[in-house]
Amino acid sequence: MSSTSLTARENCDTNDVNAVEFVKVAIVGAGASGLQCAHTLIRDFGFAPSDIVILEARERVGGRLYTTMETRRGLDGTSLHFAMDHGAAWVHGTGLDWEAPLSKEDRSFPMRNPMMALLEKATPSGESVYERHLNPIFLGNPWMRPQSIAHGANQIVLYVNGQELAKDSPLISLALKRHYALLDRVSDVGNTMFEQGEGMETTIQSVKETISKIQDEPNFRSELERLSEDDMEQVLALTPFYLHMIECWYGKETSDLQLCEFVDDKLNDDNADETYTAEGDFYGPHCTLKKGMSSILEPLLRDGVNKRIRLKEEVIKISNETNTVLLNTVLGTQIRANACVLTLPAGCLKETEGRYEFFEPAMSASKLEAISHMSMGSYKKVFLTFDRIFWPKEEAFLGMIRKSSFQTSDEPPGNCMLFDNLWARNDIPCIEAVLSGSAGSWAVGKNDEIIRDHVLSFMKDAMGIADEISSYCQDCQVTRWEEDPYSRGAYSSMSLGALNRHVEELRNPEWEGRLIFSGEATVTEFAGSVHAALFSGRNSAEKVNEYCTLVEAKLCCSQLDDAADKIGFLKPSKLNW
Template sequence: MTSTQWFGRGRSKQSSATNSKELRIRAYDIVVIGSGIAGLSAAKHLQKANSSYKILVLEARDRLGGRTYTLVDEDEQHHHRRENESMTANNTSTPSKSNSIYIDMGATWVHGGKQSGQPIAVLANAMGYKLMNDNTEDERLYDLDARKFISPQKMEQAQQSFEATLKKAKKHAKSVESRRKQDISIQQALESVNPVIVQDPLQQYLIRQWLEFDFGGTADTISGAHFDEDSEFHGADSIPSQGYKPIVERLANGLDIQLETQVSTIDYDTKGVRLFTNRGIYEAKRVVCTIPLGVLKSGAVSFKPSLSESKQRAIDRLGWGVVNKVALLFNRVFWPPKQSGFGVVSSETPFCQYILNKYPFTQVPMLEAYIVGKQAQRMADLSNEEVVDNIIHELSIMFGQTVEMLEDSLIQKIYIQRWEKEEFTRGAYSYATVGSKADDFEAFEYSQLKVLFFAGEHTSVDYRGTAHGAFLSGRRAARDILSTLEDKSRVPAFSSLVT
């Protein structure tokens, strides 16, 4: 069951999975579990390295992409309305260049540029696919209490102060770990070096933005000593012009992919792997498992024999965060049209942490609200109506519009993504929780008996929690499989996967 809901004030639509079962056993050289970026990367690398391999990708959902999930809005009535109503703040008509609206409910940004070797950027360049720099104008912060935007100077000062405090906090956490042989949370570390931080709404915003948004967890669960032991690619962030969908589809092109196939048991020995699913049994010489950490934590999939102690320890210790998104389509732009995004600050934790302005990238009056940390957890108990009401309330304060005006401006089409409700992810992405270490991510880099391999953002030491980390983990799994098969083929260059 998918948790992304088309919401039009009282209506929702959800997909349903098939119940058909086929009991015959099918044999393959390699089976990849999952058609997210990691699974597609692994399968495509292997296919390009040696086209003689019989490769199958199994996907539990009725769609490709995993947490790279692009919705396409092609509602004719909606487009007719867009063409006939004001599209900009100054009442001049600016129709979209496309008949479709692309809405990424999962991965949204490409972090880093092709010059630094960022793999998603390299793929997009090889495809001739446009990435739009997220630099229209710097983001602005809005203070809900003072009912005004915070000046860039004050914002810069706050960021510099927070960065200095964060460095001291990590040093303190490392010292505590060394002396007491135990980790503390980054929240505890921050309060230890700067007790008044809890009283500063702007500093609390930065905790949510720099830590809870980036890592997915709440600050009181994120490791103080190990939260940032990863890497990044240089270059500006960008947003794919039509979402991640074209990249996912190009990677999937030519692969044998079977949807709506749920794996319940992974049985393996030195001879190979047997997968038990709702569609029967599959056998393979090698298997790549890209099942998300949240599903591994749930125990929904069993391994026979049990996974190694290091992997099971990693599953238990690593954090699995929640970052939810709500996309709202309006019939007019009532916010600064060139501003890339808006942070929300308040003495009481605001419902929205960040609001991305999609208008500069799509010419569509659309805002995407991000809900993180404790508000993301709170969202699990709220109805669709309550979620939207919370967002509209904050937007009305920020942009000087009445709630009634904003509700009238809504094109009764709102998309709500609750990742913690997704049966096949159960959360957003992984992070180092209190008590975990980089070794826990690294544990997944090693196979089980050289027949069962792992990929996914949670298996990336350097690029955890990112789409490019997922892609690179798939490449690593493909390389390792080739070595166990004594195959002299090498994993191909990134660009060759889509050309």
């Protein structure tokens, strides 16, 4: 368990369970957003820790940031220790150089990743943030920029139909060229629809539907005719892998990705990666953390925040009372607050629609519409430990493609699989398979053994291994955010038909400003990321401060009015006397 995890309700000063407690601010959820909100209220707006309570349903803090320290036997027999992130694991771009002397304006959003600000706070004076915390893996976004970031830096090995492709294989260049040409045509289709007044349709039409039409175009098919039959088969098998990488980035299939996501992204085959526009990430290296994502949480627990967290105290009802919000918890506690910040993931918000009177009264129609247009991406990590390393050790990604075959409902869908290969370089015989989108949905509810066997079978077919590699496998751990009742998915995304106004409505307060919505789903540009959760925590703290300031101003005016009334009553009496 991470060192930042809290384990007992005693971490929060509490009153009698049967009494109604009063605080200025009740925060539901001790994930990145909730902790950032509390931290900002105390550090930036002068709230006292005692003004705040954070109610967390789990027995730990962090939400979908969850780090455990693992021990594995290395190839030489020694015990090796490392951090394993079961949820979020990446700093998706450091932004500008955090160690350069920049103005306050340059350090602000969106130039810099807020995760870096927290890592800076967690770094002792005189030490480097990079050296203490960061493992730079890629120079940019490899999921969206495979040509320059993954292949250009020799950070990926590909296996197609049982064979390892040479890194300088012309088939890779052909597949990349076809991939970028495909995305360019997708963008053309979307831009044309906008020009013809059909912009709204780009939110309903999926990328997969668009691609299917493009692939049937004669000009697009003719490029393959000059290839031999074997080479054509390889290119046709490899090209979808780069779309699969995009699916891993978004956590959803192209059949669920809105066409509008790719509108205006005009690409050039020769410099598509160099002209890349950030898609929810920051410029700069994409890194993992040496001690895991718990390093992000540690600074947020300072200044008394950790003492205001109540673990294993699920909120079961939120009611709008006169000028306050009343929260009921599973322990029977009632808490009355001037303002409530709700950081429930989108998947849990959708579930509240079926829970009797979770909100009393119900949310506004516009809020319910916004929630209905949100969805949760499926992203399962299958962490495998072996007694040997039988794959390349240095490259960060392994891409595996197997031949198409008839698939039953008992088999995982798709012919592509991405593997994170971040441990073998340190002689730790571990690798992580990514099951996203429909493959992730397939794995929901299945036990670890079934998932493990299918991943191993996929590896065996794609790599062309004759041995039964299941005998090498010593351990398998599968993340289950989709099954987790307190997340119901890995990270948020917009359903087909969703508009930016739905995200904006999702973060709009209810109940005259007393009920404030926060979390990564409420940030349009960065939805689904840790930095989105941090931005939303700051934003919700600002809304809380504005609302509480207004409440105090009204109270002050009311007291002045009362005083004036009393003075007005006494003056005539004195004059008459």
